[in-house]
Amino acid sequence: MGVIVQEQAGLFHLQSSDMSYMIQIVDGYPAHVYWGGRLKHREPMSDLLIHTPExxxxxxxxxxxxxxxxGDFRNPAYQVELEDGTRITELKYDGYRIIKGKPSLTGLPAVYAEDENEADTLELLLKDAYSGLRVVLLYTLxxxxxxxxxSARLINEGEKRLRLRRALSASVDFSGKDDLEIMYLSGAWAREANITRRPLLQGETRIDSxxxxxxxxxxxxxxxxTKETTESHGEAFGFSLVYSGGFEAAAEVDSFGxxxxxIGVNSFDFAWLLNPGESFQTPEVVMVYSGQGLGDMxxxxHRLYRTRLCRGQYRDEERPILVNNWEATYFNFDADKLEAIAEEGAKLGIExxxxxDGxxxxxDSDNSSxxxxxxxxxxxxGGLADIxxxxxxxxxxxxxxxxxxxISPDSELYRKHPDWCLHVPGRRRSEARWQLVLDYTRKEVRDYIYDSLSAIFSSVPVAYVKWDMNRCLTEIGSAVLPPERQSETAHRYVLGLYELLxxxxxxxPHILFESCSSGGGRFDPGMLYYxxxxxxxxxxxxxERLKIQYGTSLVYPVSxxxxxxxxVPNHQVGRITPLDFRGDVAMSGNFGYELDLTKFSDEEKETVKRQVSTYKQIRGLVQKGDLYRLKSPFEGNVSAWMFISEDKEEALVYYFQVMAVPNAPRRSLRLAGLHPExxxxxxxxxxxxxxxLGGDRLMRLGLPLVFEQRDYVSGWFRLQAIKPGNA
Structure with a gap:
């Protein structure tokens, strides 16, 4: 296993325990040979080599x-403009390096290896002799x-300036597969992570921001x-970009199928000037292969992002149960009201x-400060220290x-520094929620924010921070960048954000940070790194959360x-659902409450106390266990999923029926992932x-589901393996 090189054949075989990825140098061009289930390595592998009609x-x-x-008329991975205005470069193979472990990416979040024996990294070196452009393609297995x-690193080794017009992280050609479909997560504010799946036809399917x-x-x-791919069967090739700014992902099918x-940083309105000796590092894309369906992907x-992307002391710790005052009070509160909610929370076991906001x-509203x-x-x-x-x-x-x-235009900061926001001189400054975006390309802006927050964190016992971002970037320009670098602003903003984070x-490090962007507007691997x-x-x-959380789990861990x-009535849609139903949905993630606990009846408080007690028993399994999706809320009235411990000795199953069904047929729920013996x-x-019950029976015959004759019914099962001698 690892990176196997057949230099004479120009073949690179990246082989893990269950997967192979193969590259061949053809006439000086790195060509894609294979990506899929693990292949045995043989010498030579001439039957796999590419033969392209001349x-x-x-x-x-x-x-x-x-x-x-x-001569390639399909989507390119990069494009460079030379000083003479031409845009033609031709990268040719110029050698390789193999590195133990996984190198970090300067200024960018990245998956990491804790031990160099976990991974091997292949660097393919490419060079355009005319312009001096060098590209290093990085592959970590x-x-x-x-x-x-x-990822890719583009370096100007020539004597003249180069301007990048396009610099994507990866490109993969799938030849001989005419039955592919594409899946992605689409939506809008308050209805994020809808699973979209459709066939790939001749032409281009593109998503972007x-x-x-x-x-x-x-x-x-x-x-x-593939067309036959389900949760548990068929092939899936996943691409997840570790980046928090504008991106593009496109699948282009040519006339030969x-x-x-x-995938990479969005090429729209992007340019990056490379002076001689300068380089540009693309964000990395995490590519996952599964031969056993979407669930395995x-x-x-989940395992990779939970343990090799997230960092810090909270990576492996169980997360606390919280109560947030937002939907309880909005901007209308005082210290006594906050303490009253906390006092009630303490009685119920909240941590x-x-x-x-506020x-x-x-x-007093979202239009200032x-x-x-x-x-x-x-x-x-008494200030923050007192509360x-x-x-x-x-x-x-x-x-x-x-x-x-x-930054709010109605703020002391804006009155003092009106040029600190992203803006274009002489142009209207578009406001959303009565606010503008600070220019994080500027060090003095980042320093101000760091000093402001660190002063609070150093004087107030803050254990958790919710870091919000409630609007998109408009008038993307910076007062400190020269004209030839204005198209770098959006990416430099993200780099500045990463530097501050x-x-x-x-x-x-003692603070648990949670990111937010009006909810899921920036739910991406780049933010999870911090x-x-x-x-x-x-x-x-x-x-609605059944769909949102189910779709999000396609790539992101429950933790x-x-x-x-x-x-209830819910503040977004006005729906009234039982407290048990709401609790079971929320306990399928990082659990908390967002309401006024002081307004609960004694019966409701007992329900909350029971939910909190239950979650404290199960959260280790929910946050660190393997997730198996059993019934999709996108496909029917019943949803279900389960969490299983790594040793398969403990499991937790949740099921939900949204609407009551008259004279319903008998239903059973087939489980997954258990040990059949x-x-x-x-x-x-x-x-x-x-x-x-036996694991084989639970997976083949299932558990009978009995629903009460009412809307919004939920329930759960806890499974514990019976060890020999304990039956």
Missing amino acids: RAGLDRLPQEYPQYGS FADRNVIVR KRGMSSHQFNPFAALV SARFS SRTY LFVLD WFGKR LGDWYEDRRKLP AERINRRGLKFGLWFEPEM ERITSGF MPQTWTSDNTDAV AIGAHVSA LDYEVQSGDSGHKPV
Whole structure:
């Protein structure tokens, strides 16, 4: 296993325990040979080598990093403009290097290896002799995972300036597969992560974001799958971009049925000037292969992102149960009201109180004060230190909301520094939610935010931070960049954000950071590198959350999915659902409450106390177990999923029926992922009845489901393996 090289044949075989990825040098061009299930390596492998019809030229060659202008008329992976205005370059193979482990990427988040024996990295060196452009293609192979991590570094080794017009992270050609479909996550604010699946036909299927953020509309993820691929069968090829700005992902099918998939920073409105000696590093894309369906692909992503993307002390710790005051009070609160909610939360077993928007400046609505990060003494006469001490005295940790990337025109900061926002001189400054975006390309802006936040973190016992971002980037220009670099602003913004996040999170490692962007507007791997969980959606309706959380789980681990119980009628859709139903949906993620606990009846408080107690028993399994999706909310009235421990000795099953069905047929739920030779003690909810059933029976015959005759019914099963001698 590892990177196997046949130099005479120009063949590179990247081989893990269950996967192979093969590249061949054809006439100086790196060409894609194979990606799929593991192949034995033989010497020589001449039967696999590519033979392209000579008259077809590059247009039929499955290139690894294709160029435009020399005979390949499909989407290129990069494009460079020379000083004379021409755009023709021709990269040719110029050697290779193999590195143990996985190198980090300067200034960018990246998957990592804790031990160099976990991974091997192949660097393919390419060179355009005319311009002096060098490109280093990086491929990291994890020995025990079906994962290839790709990126590219473009270096100007010539004597004249080069301007990048396009610099994608990866391109893969799929030849001889005319039955591929594409899957991706689409949506909008409050209805994120809808699973879209459609056939690939001749032409281009493209998703992207031009918003300066990964966006609610499309997630920076897509998978190519075969027509027969299901949760548990068939091939899936996943692509997940570790980046938090504008992106593009496209699948182009040519007239011969070959599909080229490419992904990276969005080329629209992008340019990057490379002076001699300068380089540009693309974000990396995590490519996952599964020969056992979508579920196996997802679990590969989950394990990798949970343990080799997320970092810090909270990577492996169980996450606290919180109550957030936002939907309880919005901007209308004082210290006594906050303490009252925390006091009630403490009685119910909640562990963390989060003070949301409205605590700073003169923030009585969302039209002012962003950037003025000092407490409003009208609401908090004793300041943040006082309310934090009062919360701590009740036995809860204290958390705080910020929106550090934004500035309100009605703020002291804006009146002092009106040029600190992204803007174009002489042009209208588009406001959204009465706010503008700070120019994070500027070091003095990032320093101001760092100093403002660190002053609070150094004086107030903050244990949790919700880092929000509530609008997209417009008028994308910077007052400090010269004209020839204005098209670099959007990417430099993201790099500036990453630089600040690295300083903040490394400087205050005891704080659990959660990212948010009006919910899931920036739910991407780039943010998970700095913040191990994300507020999944501003929509807290339990029925809608079935879809949102199910779709998000296609690529992101449950440990990253923030999920809260909110009040009814729901503030987003007006729906009234039972507290048990809301709790079961939210307990399938990072659990919390977003409502006024002081308004609950005694019966409701007992329900909350039971939910909190239950989640404390199961959260280790929910947050770290393997997820198996059993019934899709996109396909019917019943949804179900389960969590299984690594040793397969413990499992938890959740099921949901949205609407009542009259005279319904008998239903059973077939489980997955269990050990067929083990017997399991099965507990249904809080019932004391615990029948013992075999893993084979549970997966083939299933568990009978009995639904009450009402809308919004949910339930759960806990399974515990019976060890020999304990039956």
